[in-house]
Amino acid sequence: MSLLNFFRGKRETSAKLAKERLQIIIAHERAQTRGGHDFLPMLEKELLEVIRRYVAVSDEAVKVKLDREDGVEVLELNIILPDSEARD
């Protein structure tokens, strides 16, 4: 890295850009070519874990749904929080 770059501050490198683009497209292609969206149950489980760090919710509180309409995929997340009294 040259002196000039040092003073310009750290820019996003092209390698980082390449990696990010690949991660997105490969995840997408894997979902299409390898037996559909098998990551959904995992996503649901992990979301539930994250939410539970902040709010006590039941197992059914998180619903993940994926729809495909006119070539567009819509990922629908429905998280039901308990009533404010129940949260104390």
Add this chain to the structure above:
Amino acid sequence: MTKILVVTSGKGGVGKTTTSASIATGLALRGNKVAVIDFDVGLRNLDLIMGVERRVVYDFVNVVNGEASLNQALIKDKRVEGLYVLAASQTKDKDALTEEGVKKVLDDLKADGFDYIVCDSPAGIEKGAQLAMYFADEAIVVSNPEVSSVRDSDRMLGLLASKSHRAINNLPPIKQHLLVTRYSPTRADAGEMMSVEDMLEILAVPLLGVIPESPAVLNASNAGQPVIMDKESDAGQAYEDAVARLLGEERPLRFITAEKKGLFSRLFGK
């Protein structure tokens, strides 16, 4: 037990044939009986890389069609004991190879006591590439640190896991290996090239080796001599490491860190 290896990548020009030649030679140098087969029907090149192009009389398709025996078509390497080359045909007929035909040749090689059969896949995901990987026990997926190559490698990994003989018959899956070629540690350090770690994170396959970008590779192909035989060269040594790992030995990775620059080049260099 004969082990069938496929060297594949999806994308062309990443070093499949260079890798097939060097891995096959390396395995033979360690005392194995090895056949390396060119599956690129219509565009054969393994013969050139192996330096046997003037000795091709019969080819893979001749054997499949019963026009020549396997022994007539196998070209015995004059430098390395136990190394044999089976050239691809230059026919334009895309359907010259069939699953039954390939199976017969592989079975005959097994019966002849070969320890390893290395299948050099053509680029793409057409018939030739499918047949090259179909009967494999292990796969070496060759990838450059470049977006198009990594994406195609991922596609190939998916196909290996779903469309091979092992996958279809619910046998233990093909053992997959990643071989990174044309790697430049200096450029990776500068953030101009994806690092080996980046590629491993995306592809999630065990690493067989990293072959540095090296003038030795072109020199070797110019001379028709697998680069692994150039024992002084970085690429040759990296292939030798890869062969050792393939055989289960532990070898530390080499040629993945940039050479330290001297004071002079650090002050006045790029």
